[in-house]
Amino acid sequence: MKIKFKIESNEYKGPFNLEMTIGSGQTSQPAWEKNGKYFQELIMVKNKPCLVKIAHNSNTDSPIDIIAESPHEIEKEHIKDNIMEIFGLNDDLLKLYDFLSSDPKLEPTIDFCKGLRLFKAHSVFESVICSITSAHNSIRQWNKAIRLIKEKWGDEYKFSDGTFYSFPSPETLAEAPEYEFDEAECSPDFLxxxxxxxxxxxxxxGYRSKYIIKTSQMVQNEVDLEKIRNMDYESAFESILKLPGVGPKVGDCILLYGYGFGKAFPVDIWISRIVSRLYFEGKNVPNPKMRSLGIEKFGDYAGYTQLYLFHYARKSGLMEKLKPEKSQK
DNA sequence: CGCCAGGACTACT
DNA sequence: AGTAGTCATGGC
Structure with missing residues (x-):
């Protein structure tokens, strides 16, 4: 089947910037591939593979353009539901902007991030592996790594627009070797x-391969990711930290992108610097304290506030100012 | 060559 | 409870 449909601007609240949302480096999934005016990626809808092509002009309130293709029959509404969820189109940005406007320190982020939405994961497990791989890594390298994992272990689906791969299951990655061969015993040519x-x-x-394997084994055997979905935020946070390679920052990313816990406030090095400058007079504050400030001060908007602060700092050049000086002239 | 990338883990006081 | 060292890999 192949169908075309639109999502009208009155079906979601507030602006939407597709390109910014995909390109803002959110580590829930690799950036969707650009093909002409469309962005495209394979998603699973009710366990059926579906190639989605999506385009939108953010400067107008024109509808979102979608083409969906699958070897199976899938209902349009189910595809639409998935897209709405992945691109944060169920989130009310008008209310978010009301909230951000109420704090003079947050208000400037709105203009820089207009239409930026949370880029949610296709599945919790994908967000777990993606977030683990993103730790102490560059966005560029992280993107490449996830694409390779999908190519090597995901199911392959060919379309006229290219070949796509699903994200592998926990069972598959649990059995993936760290090294297929012993490098010490390989000839130079084979290496x-x-x-x-x-x-x-x-x-x-790199060294994250052990985390990926062990975490996949735990998800397969002892940790029920779906059980965490129904927990309150703090219990969910404690539970997800049991996975190896998952610390406070990665854990909050999983809760935010994978489960949709809006309260999650992932604190990385940049958020730490920004929040320090805005709320702690530039003082060095431990990350747990940053996190509790985010949760208490921003509440259900903590996740979006984190996203907007991060993107604002990058776009406004604040990032460069906040970097510790290597040498002063 | 050295430094850093949206950190986590271990081994120390 | 806090703190330094270490961990692959590629880009600059």
């Missing part, structure tokens, strides 16, 4: 073929 090996190291995830 050159390493990029094509079916192991995690060849995906350029």
């Amino acid at each position: 050159k073929t390493r990029t094509s090996w079916k192991d995690l190291r060849s995906c350029r995830v």
Whole structure:
């Protein structure tokens, strides 16, 4: 089946900037691939593969353009539900902007981030692996790593627009080797073929490969990710921290992107610097304290506030100012 | 060559 | 409870 449909601007509240949302480096999933005026990616709808192509002109209130294609029959409404969720179109940005406007320190972020929405994961497990891989990594390298993992272990689906891969299951990644061969016993020629090996190291995830394997095993055997969905935020936070490779920042990313806990406030190095400057007079404050400030001060908007502060700091050049000076002239 | 990337973990006081 | 060292890998 192949269908075209639109999402009208009156079906969601506030502005929407598709390109900014996809390109803002949110680590829930790799950036969708650009194809002409469309962005495209394979998503699973009711366990059926579906290629989604989506386009939108953010400067007008024109409708969102969607083309969906699948070897199976899928109801339009189900596809639409998934898209609404992934691009944060169920979130009321008008209310968010009311909230941000009420704090002079947050108000300036609105103009820089107009239409920016949370980019939610396709599945909780994907957000777990994506977030683990993003830790102490560059966005660029992280994107490449996740794409390699999908290529090597995901199910392959071919469309006229290209070949796409689903995200592998916990069971699959639980059995993925860190090294397919012992490098010490390989001939120099064979070592050159390493990029094509079916192991995690060849995906350029480095030392995180152990975390990915162990976490997948735990998700397969003892940790029920769906159970966490119904917990209150703090219990969910404690539970997700049990996974190896998941610390406070990665954990909050999973809760935010994977489960949709709006209260989650992921504190990375940049948020730490920004919040320090805005709310602690530039003083060095431990991350847990940053996190509690975010949760208490921003409440259900903490996740969006974090997103807007981060993006604002990047776009406004504040990031550069906040970097510790290497040498002063 | 050195430094850093949206940190987490371990081994120390 | 707080703090330094270490961890792959690629880009600059």
